[in-house]
Amino acid sequence: MSHAADDRREDTSDEPVGGVTPVGATRTPLRLALLSLLVIAVTVGAWVGVGLNGEPPEPEPLASLPQPIVDEKWMEDSISRNKERIADEPVVTAPEEPEEEPEELSAELNGEEESTTTEPAPTAAGCGDYSGNRQIACNLLPQHGFSTGEMSCLDQLWEHESGWNEHASNPSSGAYGIPQALPGDKMASAGSDWQTNPATQISWGLGYIADRYGSPCGAWGYFQSNGWY
Structure with missing residues (x-):
């Protein structure tokens, strides 16, 4: 009997009393499962953030990405429409430069311009030795009925009076x-520009000499005798 009792105690020592599982027996597998999940999560996060060699993982090659679908018919229609629109647009061209005038026409125009230019009055015979206001006076002598030989007397007369200066003024x-x-x-009877135009002044002076002294040499002789004319 003692042996049978001992055998019964050995058989029943590992069984839970009253069919209840000990608390420690259920916690151990649960902890192992949670620990395994934690290790997996940490491993996956580390692989995503950093590659196996300590660097970020390389991006996936473009060849592995899905390629866009190209509608070849739509592209052909679009190109055709663009060609038609370009063909319909007006062509803008640069304005043509005016053609150069022919040399003959240019020469004719220049000839017309030259012909309309007022040429200076020819110098009267015997007046080539004079210039400026004196030459103007010498050329006007024949118009007032005098020979150019009178110029020597007129030159001396008006040299004493004004020095042949059209702006000469006697303040006294x-x-x-x-x-x-x-x-x-x-x-002013000879012209409204009498204050500035030497030809107007000379024309008036020759008329005055013709009326009072008959000639420039007659006026010069009177001046020599009286100091004025």
């Missing part, structure tokens, strides 16, 4: 201009 008497008209506005 008011005489003005090349012939020293007194007063100066008498010369």
